[in-house]
Amino acid sequence: xxxxxxxxxxxxxxxxxxxxxxxxxxxxxxxxxxxxxxxxxxxxxxxxxxxxxxxxxxxxxxxxxxxxxxxxxxxxxxxxxxxxxxxxxxxxxxxxxxxxxxxxxxxxxxxxxxxxxxxxxxxxxxxxxxxxxxxxxxxxxxxxxxxxxxxxxxxxxxxxxxxxxxxxxxxxxxxxxxxxxxxxxxxxxxxxxxxxxxxxxxxxxxxxxxxxxxxxxxxxxxxxxxxxxxxxxxxxxxxxxxxxxxxxxxxxxxxxxxxxxxxxxxxxxxxxxxxxxxxxxxxxxxxxxxxxxxxxx
Numbered sequence: 001x002x003x004x005x006x007x008x009x010x011x012x013x014x015x016x017x018x019x020x021x022x023x024x025x026x027x028x029x030x031x032x033x034x035x036x037x038x039x040x041x042x043x044x045x046x047x048x049x050x051x052x053x054x055x056x057x058x059x060x061x062x063x064x065x066x067x068x069x070x071x072x073x074x075x076x077x078x079x080x081x082x083x084x085x086x087x088x089x090x091x092x093x094x095x096x097x098x099x100x101x102x103x104x105x106x107x108x109x110x111x112x113x114x115x116x117x118x119x120x121x122x123x124x125x126x127x128x129x130x131x132x133x134x135x136x137x138x139x140x141x142x143x144x145x146x147x148x149x150x151x152x153x154x155x156x157x158x159x160x161x162x163x164x165x166x167x168x169x170x171x172x173x174x175x176x177x178x179x180x181x182x183x184x185x186x187x188x189x190x191x192x193x194x195x196x197x198x199x200x201x202x203x204x205x206x207x208x209x210x211x212x213x214x215x216x217x218x219x220x221x222x223x224x225x226x227x228x229x230x231x232x233x234x235x236x237x238x239x240x241x242x243x244x245x246x247x248x249x250x251x252x253x254x255x256x257x258x259x260x261x262x263x264x265x266x267x268x269x270x271x272x273x274x275x276x277x278x279x280x281x282x283x284x285x286x287x288x289x290x291x292x293x294x295x296x297x
Contacts, residue, residue, distance in 0.1 A: 004030040007046020008269035010239030018245040023271025026071040037137025047075035065093030067152035092127040094151035147187040148216040156191040162277035165195040180229045192230035202237035220256035238269040
């Protein structure tokens, strides 16, 4: 599978000269299979450019939403395949205790937030997701509820040769006196275990986390500890705080790697970076810094 990062920022899009290298678009990742299956993980602002890049011959695309916070769905109305009658778009995502996915998405696809109603999209199939597995093209997709405010899932996308784990908004350390705890008590562990590539929330530095515990996000030190517990081969840090400049991302990532000394590669997510699995060598479209090229202790 080929994994391409189209948006890596958390909470709020942050374009500007100071974020140009890692990118300012919010969460969106493309996963493309060898037989042409296209999965889109989350629909942040990065999804607009992704939609414009898809082949004209594509007839189905699957969008897997982890949750419905605005930074993960704000680009959905600008995803060109939604309005192309030749393409069937499947959207997967969590329902709430009171509303199914259709009802939840209809709140966004309606005035005053958006001028187009969900009912006006020509070829749309919706799937409520909680815990479970599905076959989508050549991929086996596993979803599980994870620790984040509101109904939120993480995804594991696997072929017989490789596995990707995607946990963009995740706080497994919440309420854990000494993190990490045993694997069976750790949110998201089953999704990430043994993954070739883990894309994981790393919004805060360790110093910032104490004042933000319970907000649903992880510190860099926590995500490195989580990746070590899960036995992953390569960690991509993701959901960079909107206040982080490129220099800040380099600095806090370098500090976390120096403190934790992981025995696996750690790469800060950057828009345009491409990872081919099972060989997880990044091919960044944006010039990477020392930290951005990945680090191995």
